[in-house]
Amino acid sequence: MIEVDDVYFSYDNYSVLNGISFKVKMGEVLAIVGPNGSGKTTLLKHLNGILKPTMGSVKVFDIDTRATKISELSRRVGLVMQNSDHQLFARSVSDEINFALKNFRFSKSEIDARTRKVLNEFGLYDLKDRPPLSLSGGEKKRLCIAAVMAWEPEIVMLDEPTVGQDAVNKKNLKEIIGQLSKNGRTVIISTHDLEFLWSINPRTIIIYHGKVLMDGSLRSISLNYDTLASANLIAPQLASLASGIGLSEPPADEAQAVEMIKQWQKA
Amino acid sequence: MLNIIEVKNLTFYYSGSSRPSLENVNFSLPEGSTLLLAGISGCGKTTLLRAIVGLIPKFYAGKYEGSVYLSGKDINKMDMPEISQNVGYLFQNPDNQLFSYTVERDLAFGLENLGVEKAEAMKRIDETIQLLSLDYIREKPIFELSDGQKQLVALAGILVLRPRLLVLDEPTSLLDPKTAMNIINIIKLLKSKFGISAIIVEHRLELALEISDYILVMANGSVKVFGSTQQALNSDLQNYGISVPPVISVQRSLGFNPFELTVKDFVKRLNAR
Numbered sequence: 001m002i003e004v005d006d007v008y009f010s011y012d013n014y015s016v017l018n019g020i021s022f023k024v025k026m027g028e029v030l031a032i033v034g035p036n037g038s039g040k041t042t043l044l045k046h047l048n049g050i051l052k053p054t055m056g057s058v059k060v061f062d063i064d065t066r067a068t069k070i071s072e073l074s075r076r077v078g079l080v081m082q083n084s085d086h087q088l089f090a091r092s093v094s095d096e097i098n099f100a101l102k103n104f105r106f107s108k109s110e111i112d113a114r115t116r117k118v119l120n121e122f123g124l125y126d127l128k129d130r131p132p133l134s135l136s137g138g139e140k141k142r143l144c145i146a147a148v149m150a151w152e153p154e155i156v157m158l159d160e161p162t163v164g165q166d167a168v169n170k171k172n173l174k175e176i177i178g179q180l181s182k183n184g185r186t187v188i189i190s191t192h193d194l195e196f197l198w199s200i201n202p203r204t205i206i207i208y209h210g211k212v213l214m215d216g217s218l219r220s221i222s223l224n225y226d227t228l229a230s231a232n233l234i235a236p237q238l239a240s241l242a243s244g245i246g247l248s249e250p251p252a253d254e255a256q257a258v259e260m261i262k263q264w265q266k267a
Numbered sequence: 268m269l270n271i272i273e274v275k276n277l278t279f280y281y282s283g284s285s286r287p288s289l290e291n292v293n294f295s296l297p298e299g300s301t302l303l304l305a306g307i308s309g310c311g312k313t314t315l316l317r318a319i320v321g322l323i324p325k326f327y328a329g330k331y332e333g334s335v336y337l338s339g340k341d342i343n344k345m346d347m348p349e350i351s352q353n354v355g356y357l358f359q360n361p362d363n364q365l366f367s368y369t370v371e372r373d374l375a376f377g378l379e380n381l382g383v384e385k386a387e388a389m390k391r392i393d394e395t396i397q398l399l400s401l402d403y404i405r406e407k408p409i410f411e412l413s414d415g416q417k418q419l420v421a422l423a424g425i426l427v428l429r430p431r432l433l434v435l436d437e438p439t440s441l442l443d444p445k446t447a448m449n450i451i452n453i454i455k456l457l458k459s460k461f462g463i464s465a466i467i468v469e470h471r472l473e474l475a476l477e478i479s480d481y482i483l484v485m486a487n488g489s490v491k492v493f494g495s496t497q498q499a500l501n502s503d504l505q506n507y508g509i510s511v512p513p514v515i516s517v518q519r520s521l522g523f524n525p526f527e528l529t530v531k532d533f534v535k536r537l538n539a540r
Binding site: 005035036037041060072082083085135136137138139142150160162163164165166167168169170171192193194195198229232233234236237238241244245254255258261262264265 | 306307308309313318360362373403413414415416437440441442443444445446447448470473505508509510512513515516517520521530531533534537540
């Protein structure tokens with residue numbers, strides 16, 4: 001459904017993407033990880049057509065992004081930006097959510113229903129009349145995600161969704177990602193937070209200097225310490241715990257880790 | 268021991284709000300130690316930081332009761348230049364902090380404002396750029412930087428002022444794990460080498476525990492847990508929406524106490540048995 005084929009991109013003379021290729025299937029959850037400045041955000045902006053490749057091609061739903069308008073693509077590919085302040089502008093939390101719905105010409109009753117639904121889902125109902133810029137950092141982030149979820153794009157891209165999010169919101173976010181994927185939507189997450197991703201265990205692409213360095217399930221790539229280190233990443237705690245005591249398979253969660261350690265202590 | 272910060276019976280309502288954003292907050296932090304400030308979003312962490320650095324009540328209107336002492340001195344009797352020579356405050360969003368054209372100009376701004384001599388200013392800028400490995404972007408315009416780079420430059424901007432207390436609102440949120448770990452190590456170094464104190468908001472406890480002497484947990488504007496890191500890890504943090512890192516919860520289930528704060532130390536202890 002998404003096909004990135006040998007894409008190069010530069011801002012003026014500064015090259016960011018250097019021949020990157022990968023495909024994403026419908027309903028897949030894909031994590032994009034890599035060091036600061038490796039091109040993650042630039043890559044996301046190619047998938048909804050905000051940026052077009054200098055060389056190579058990006059096809060989304062079999063449409064070349066060069067052959068379509070951002071307005072058409074953005075209806076189907078939603079992007080939640082990294083910096084909430086770049087996304088928020090409306091006078092109230094409710095208006096922020098229904099702005100896009102109005103633009104996409106949903107009916108009045110549909111707009112109200114959808115706005116109410118995401119306000120509740122994201123714990124924003126009590127804040128619905130507040131000016132978005134008066135919210136705390138974590139609340140702003142939730143609002144940005146809610147505003148995109150409201151129009152239910154087929155592909156949802158989250159750029160650093162866990163920044164400023166406490167444990168409760170991260171758990172909530174995890175459930176939303178699971179729900180989206182169950183409903184057949186494609187979720188693409190750019191993040192540094194491998195601990196957050198651990199229990200989701202998504203397909204993970206490490207990008208480095210604008211190229212794919214590794215592609216596989218998070219658990220499988222977490223065992224390659226040298227590759228992780230070269231991409232400024234640190235193995236999640238359960239992965240380094242397992243390798244620290246010489247287990248070949250990392251535990252899927254904390255309960256499994258406890259069992260594995262007990263077994264290990266007996267042996 | 269002298270306290271770098273002492274907060275006494277502090278209550279604050281933002282103007283127009285009928286709910287207190289801070290409610291009878293009390294704690295003190297000994298000079299040279301590090302405090303991790305935790306709690307769910309919207310619980311009042313940033314408001315407390317603003318009060319500690321004097322922005323509340325100076326720049327935010329509202330109802331203010333109680334007091335904040337910085338090294339024993341009432342913060343409301345200090346002006347902003349005096350506070351900023353003692354306290355370095357890193358905002359949550361670096362865009363709100365940076366405004367000069369280049370990285371080097373941004374670092375020089377605060378020093379010029381405080382009337383630091385040019386030779387001394389250049390020396391401090393060089394040292395800070397080296398400490399944070401920013402040489403490669405020294406001449407770069409701020410607007411060309413990535414968010415992660417901006418966060419490092421904003422931190423550099425407060426370190427050049429050589430504050431006694433660092434107040435850091437999610438200092439690593441936009442950084443990749445290795446760069447985030449570097450920041451944590453720099454805070455550790457500043458503490459051991461110069462006795463600098465720090466108050467840090469950080470949701471990724473796996474990063475912050477290692478350098479925290481104390482943990483303060485807030486909910487609805489008031490203090491729910493305050494104690495040494497080991498004491499706090501033994502209390503019911505999940506009631507306040509805080510989840511401990513895997514290495515701690517695994518030790519809890521196995522009945523280990525006191526907790527090793529890093530995977531490395533936990534592995535060492537397991538292998539020693």
